Amino acid sequence: MRCRKARWFLSARCDGTVSERQRARLDTHLSTCAECRREAFYFSEIAALAGRMEKVAVRPDFDLRLRAAIRRVEAGEEKPARRWQFVHVTLRPAFAVVVATVVVVSALSTYWFLSPKAGQVAQRASSAPELTSVPVTLTPVEGLTPEMRRLQEQYLATGQLPENYVVEAVGLDDPTSKKPSPRYVMPTMSTEQVSRKDSY
Amino acid sequence: MDTSKAIDHGLMRRVQQDDYDAFEQLVDRYKARLVNIIYRMLNDQNEAEDLVQETFLRVWTHRQDYDFSYCLSTWIYTIALNLAKNELRKRRKFKFFSLLDMSEKGVEIADPKLGPSALGHLLQGAISRLPIRYKEAFMLRDVEQLPYEEVAQILGVPLGTVKSRVNRARAVLKNDLKPKLEQSGALSQGSLVPVRTL
Numbered sequence: 001m002r003c004r005k006a007r008w009f010l011s012a013r014c015d016g017t018v019s020e021r022q023r024a025r026l027d028t029h030l031s032t033c034a035e036c037r038r039e040a041f042y043f044s045e046i047a048a049l050a051g052r053m054e055k056v057a058v059r060p061d062f063d064l065r066l067r068a069a070i071r072r073v074e075a076g077e078e079k080p081a082r083r084w085q086f087v088h089v090t091l092r093p094a095f096a097v098v099v100a101t102v103v104v105v106s107a108l109s110t111y112w113f114l115s116p117k118a119g120q121v122a123q124r125a126s127s128a129p130e131l132t133s134v135p136v137t138l139t140p141v142e143g144l145t146p147e148m149r150r151l152q153e154q155y156l157a158t159g160q161l162p163e164n165y166v167v168e169a170v171g172l173d174d175p176t177s178k179k180p181s182p183r184y185v186m187p188t189m190s191t192e193q194v195s196r197k198d199s200y
Numbered sequence: 201m202d203t204s205k206a207i208d209h210g211l212m213r214r215v216q217q218d219d220y221d222a223f224e225q226l227v228d229r230y231k232a233r234l235v236n237i238i239y240r241m242l243n244d245q246n247e248a249e250d251l252v253q254e255t256f257l258r259v260w261t262h263r264q265d266y267d268f269s270y271c272l273s274t275w276i277y278t279i280a281l282n283l284a285k286n287e288l289r290k291r292r293k294f295k296f297f298s299l300l301d302m303s304e305k306g307v308e309i310a311d312p313k314l315g316p317s318a319l320g321h322l323l324q325g326a327i328s329r330l331p332i333r334y335k336e337a338f339m340l341r342d343v344e345q346l347p348y349e350e351v352a353q354i355l356g357v358p359l360g361t362v363k364s365r366v367n368r369a370r371a372v373l374k375n376d377l378k379p380k381l382e383q384s385g386a387l388s389q390g391s392l393v394p395v396r397t398l
């Protein structure tokens with residue numbers, strides 16, 4: 001018998017549920033294998049320890065409490081409430097950290113929303129200048145104002161726009177490309193907006 | 201029918217006729233065993249006694265539903281273990297903010313001199329860390345010394361499954377306790393023990 005198979009039978013050997021033949025083969029193996037013998041010893045020790053485990057004494061008032069509980073149930077009263085779980089409960093460190101984080105975050109956000117600074121930021125966002133679009137195409141677009149046409153031609157010729165107009169993206173397929181694709185209407189925004197990184 | 205089963209059935213027949221004295225005798229026969237087994241599962245004596253009280257309350261309330269084709273012990277153990285399992289599940293749910301499981305960890309802090317009671321504490325700590333299905337099988341078989349067949353009936357699983365669970369529980373406990381026991385030197389002579397004494 002090999003060690004692997006022998007160890008499979010060790011637990012059954014403790015219960016005495018192995019057959020005579022298996023037990024004989026197992027004992028032969030154990031007499032030659034110190035490691036398996038050691039394992040068998042641990043198994044038998046754990047089984048013995050479990051059998052000898054200290055018994056808990058039932059409290060003397062158990063019967064009285066049970067009788068009272070039965071009387072209450074028979075009288076149709078509500079079942080006695082078991083001790084509330086939270087009597088034993090105190091905060092665990094992980095929970096305390098989570099609670100502290102939630103409290104701090106909510107305090108900070110309340111402070112931020114109530115502070116005058118928050119009002120100023122909201123006001124500034126609403127007073128952002130309007131966007132201006134300059135259509136830049138390789139082919140003429142119908143209905144362009146002369147000013148827009150001039151800007152478009154200027155951009156196509158020089159690749160530049162006046163100070164108040166900034167190219168945000170050029171090209172339908174590749175927005176980072178410097179060459180505009182046909183039929184692409186290039187949006188622009190003022191330098192003020194770009195420098196403030198306001199929403200577009 | 202063995203004596204114990206016959207006594208149980210006799211008492212239960214009287215209980216069914218609302219004989220409270222017979223019920224008290226039944227309680228006396230089982231309360232210590234049940235408190236111990238549930239205590240080993242929950243590591244809390246108050247909780248264990250509450251659950252055993254609840255078990256007997258259910259036995260009394262449902263006394264007319266008892267089926268005499270089964271062992272009374274099987275019925276009572278089944279009720280008690282189901283309550284204990286529910287309690288463990290509830291604890292797992294609240295584990296995030298409960299200290300209940302810390303008491304289990306506390307068991308691990310055993311006396312390093314490893315006398316018989318310290319070994320028992322170590323074993324109790326290791327048992328409390330077992331998964332429920334292994335724990336209940338091990339408790340019924342090795343601590344309560346019930347036959348495999350009855351354990352299978354109580355747990356409502358096939359005999360082979362019980363054997364396998366007990367085997368796995370023993371293997372887990374062995375692996376868990378081995379380093380501590382070897383460290384203490386208590387069992388380091390295992391390989392020198394003659395086969396016939398194992």
